[in-house]
């Protein structure tokens with residue numbers, strides 16, 4: 001089993017390309033799939049300049065087993081999971097890897113027999129023409145969100161493969177607090193940098209302190225109501241650390257707005273608003289940010 005496990009990567013975005021680079025350089029068995037495959041080069045902080053193999057296109061005869069990683073934008077996940085229903089085997093381990101929340105429920109509905117993993121990463125990259133530039137090291141956390149019909153031994157083996165393929169990766173038995181911490185980091189940094197057209201470091205200005213605390217307080221009230229175990233001081237410390245560590249980067253949402261692309265706001269502040277409404281809670285600051293980004297996207 002050890003040498004045969006295959007990692008299937010869906011899409012050719014920045015994170016997918018970084019994982020493909022690692023698989024190439026660490027000699028892991030993998031295939032990358034893309035709708036319109038391109039020849040891309042990665043300028044990698046560890047491995048240098050790597051020309052990636054051109055991805056394959058999925059067709060009706062494709063069968064995906066072992067591990068399928070979906071490093072896609074959150075809003076693309078539902079459609080892609082629906083399209084893959086004909087090709088993903090029930091024994092396959094499905095890994096959701098994106099900013100924001102709201103896709104786990106959909107994956108469980110569409111794939112009740114599969115083992116489903118949620119992952120988050122702080123590794124950073126951006127694309128410039130045909131080049132993916134790896135701009136920052138950062139840890140990755142993953143964990144089970146749905147147990148499928150696979151043996152414990154197989155899951156353990158798949159997890160050791162994920163630890164090799166992902167960046168500074170660690171399996172957590174309790175993944176929800178990590179997912180909510182990342183949700184909070186994105187709920188602060190992404191809309192504020194997009195609205196004010198800032199690099200992440202711009203949010204360390206004293207004028208943002210009150211607003212950041214308001215965003216986090218609303219998320220904490222919601223998390224508490226959902227029995228997710230996170231606390232204000234750790235969350236604030238994590239947000240400030242990410243702002244500092246990524247001070248020279250432009251967030252993914254700032255880049256999406258600048259390039260006229262759809263953002264992940266519906267799965268970040270939008271998700272917080274929808275979950276709060278379901279629980280009868282008010283989250284006015286997060287709602288304002290959701291509406292402001294929708295306006296910038298041209299939806300309102």
Ligand code: PAF
Nearest residue numbers: 186189246250251252253
């Ligand atoms: O979406 C992003 O840009 C990143 O998740 C983060 C951590 C906010 C850093 O820019």
